């Protein structure tokens with residue numbers, strides 16, 4: 001198989017920024033109220049089972065929902081079945097699934113060859129023994145075979161954990177404290193990294209319950225602003241130094257704010273100059289951008305790579321960190337005399353089920369050229385959406401990097417934290433996106449919060465046609481001047 005990268009070209013980021021600027025500078029375009037009422041009627045009449053279940057769940061679960069991605073308007077759907085490109089709710093409605101569990105199900109949901117292997121492992125080995133299994137080795141080896149800069153790999157339980165571990169390793173290895181991230185990037189919800197997430201510069205927005213000192217050594221710079229990164233590195237040099245710069249290589253939020261083509265390379269050079277480690281958070285991009293990850297696509301070597309949901313193929317306990325052998329030695333198991341060692345644990349980490357599911361999922365992704373196939377679907381979908389938006393003269397912005405398709409109708413991430421009216425603006429724009437997401441769902445399409453669509457190898461003509469029809473309906477329902 002060809003195993004090419006999923007991106008047929010790099011999007012023109014200057015054009016995207018210009019369009020996003022116009023989008024954010026203009027008024028919000030929401031659904032007409034009468035159309036919204038029609039879409040909401042779908043949820044009342046066709047989703048009664050989900051509604052009742054969520055109401056009941058509120059009695060036992062705070063807010064009724066446990067996962068960030070599931071907080072959908074007007075209420076979350078209870079999903080009973082997932083198969084290929086489709087999800088089915090408890091009321092029997094079918095949806096095209098572009099949430100893809102937040103990205104990992106590149107092969108399509110519940111991909112049979114992986115499911116069969118996972119079941120076999122449960123039967124033979126059990127999901128967990130606490131001891132070493134062959135699948136740990138198989139997983140680490142297949143990651144290394146495709147991403148050779150990941151010389152050593154450690155399995156963990158989530159992307160959040162892996163991000164936490166990566167910065168701990170960086171501090172142990174370098175003996176320095178400061179961590180620099182890009183504003184707006186999500187690197188999990190740990191005290192030190194849930195900082196300025198989603199909107200650059202909004203450092204305290206989501207920081208309730210976190211003492212200020214917990215993130216005192218976390219700094220951020222505006223996406224793509226390498227001059228600002230240099231300034232931080234320089235200032236830190238006089239203050240104990242920078243342990244690591246952590247980046248999503250496509251740009252924050254899966255490239256919602258896309259990087260310039262040379263950004264990662266420039267960041268690498270700055271890290272070398274200031275003797276800081278470079279960490280790539282490839283929770284979404286590893287294997288989805290291509291078997292070599294975003295690091296392979298850009299041909300930029302990170303010192304450490306953070307992995308998430310895809311390293312278990314969407315099965316539970318999904319995360320890991322890998323990288324340079326000398327750096328990763330900081331978390332070597334057992335005693336490492338005379339060397340500083342970062343403590344990292346996890347009873348269920350590297351369990352046979354997660355490792356086997358990850359190994360077989362990656363094997364299938366590579367053998368079936370899943371990233372490339374999903375990328376072709378992403379190109380087709382983005383082209384279709386772009387045409388629909390342009391035909392209607394709407395200011396919405398559509399672009400894709402392979403199988404990651406961005407549909408921006410409100411530009412939340414591009415709001416300025418310095419704007420005194422940012423809070424009401426977030427509210428208004430978020431509402432418009434949520435309502436649009438609900439319209440799409442009512443028409444049989446599930447997206448990531450109405451603004452991002454992950455395609456998979458399972459997509460095809462039928463899902464594309466259904467999706468474009470749903471968007472057409474929703475876009476025709478947008479209020480006009």
Ligand SMILES: Cc1ncc(COP(=O)(O)O)c(C=O)c1O
Nearest residue numbers: 158159160186187188281283308
């Ligand atoms: C880039 C990135 N890093 C880290 C995480 C956190 O991963 P997890 O949800 O497994 O904790 C996510 C989750 O979506 C992510 O997109």
